[in-house]
Amino acid sequence: NAGVTQTPKFQVLKTGQSMTLQCAQDMNHNSMYWYRQDPGMGLRLIYYSASEGTTDKGEVPNGYNVSRLNKREFSLRLESAAPSQTSVYFCASRDSSGSRYEQYFGPGTRLTVT
Amino acid sequence: AQSVSQHNHHVILSEAASLELGCNYSYGGTVNLFWYVQYPGQHLQLLLKYFSGDPLVKGIKGFEAEFIKSKFSFNLRKPSVQWSDTAEYFCAVTIMDTGRRALTFGSGTRLQVQP
Numbered sequence: 001n002a003g004v005t006q007t008p009k010f011q012v013l014k015t016g017q018s019m020t021l022q023c024a025q026d027m028n029h030n031s032m033y034w035y036r037q038d039p040g041m042g043l044r045l046i047y048y049s050a051s052e053g054t055t056d057k058g059e060v061p062n063g064y065n066v067s068r069l070n071k072r073e074f075s076l077r078l079e080s081a082a083p084s085q086t087s088v089y090f091c092a093s094r095d096s097s098g099s100r101y102e103q104y105f106g107p108g109t110r111l112t113v114t
Numbered sequence: 115a116q117s118v119s120q121h122n123h124h125v126i127l128s129e130a131a132s133l134e135l136g137c138n139y140s141y142g143g144t145v146n147l148f149w150y151v152q153y154p155g156q157h158l159q160l161l162l163k164y165f166s167g168d169p170l171v172k173g174i175k176g177f178e179a180e181f182i183k184s185k186f187s188f189n190l191r192k193p194s195v196q197w198s199d200t201a202e203y204f205c206a207v208t209i210m211d212t213g214r215r216a217l218t219f220g221s222g223t224r225l226q227v228q229p
Contacts (some may be wrong), residue, residue: 033216033217035217035219040123040221040222041221042118042120042204042219042220042221042222043158043204043206043217043219044219045216045217045218048216058216090157090158092217102148102160102163103217104160105150105157105158105159106157107156107157108157
């Protein structure tokens with residue numbers, strides 16, 4: 001049981017390049033989330049997916065797109081990277097079938113855009 | 115929109131000192147409350163959570179937190195810190211009146227424990 005996994009761990013992009021961050025969970029959770037973490041700002045929600053086939057914007061969605069490929073996988077795409085997207089990105093999942101609302105986080109992807 | 119405030123940005127303590135980190139949130143409805151810890155170079159781990167019932171909750175590694183509804187607060191405490199508690203601590207809130215159940219995080223408190 002690996003929990004939440006993310007790839008890659010590190011990435012350096014040039015301005016204007018595109019890339020997809022991958023996230024997968026093996027806990028059979030319905031809900032998945034993408035956050036970004038910036039110094040002094042905590043984590044902010046980019047997008048979330050309440051179930052397979054559904055996605056919705058969070059607090060800071062501009063410049064990102066997401067795909068909930070199946071129940072396990074939730075990817076985050078940067079179509080044209082900008083230096084403002086330099087951040088650490090965390091994926092999380094949550095079991096929405098019961099009353100437990102804690103989220104489980106992946107190890108993060110550290111992205112630098114030059 | 116709801117917000118979470120952590121007033122202590124950087125705390126430096128000596129080993130065996132007591133710890134209290136403040137957390138306040140701005141939402142009048144039903145919330146779930148969490149404290150997460152991020153050790154250097156690692157991902158976030160859940161320290162403790164409050165859903166309902168006893169407002170004093172105990173978590174891992176000797177941490178506890180008290181929910182005071184009238185003060186919209188959920189402060190984290192530990193009677194005696196250790197060097198291994200050096201980490202960043204995040205308070206987070208989930209609003210229970212919406213379906214999103216996403217976490218709103220505070221800006222974090224960096225705790226440095228000196229041996």
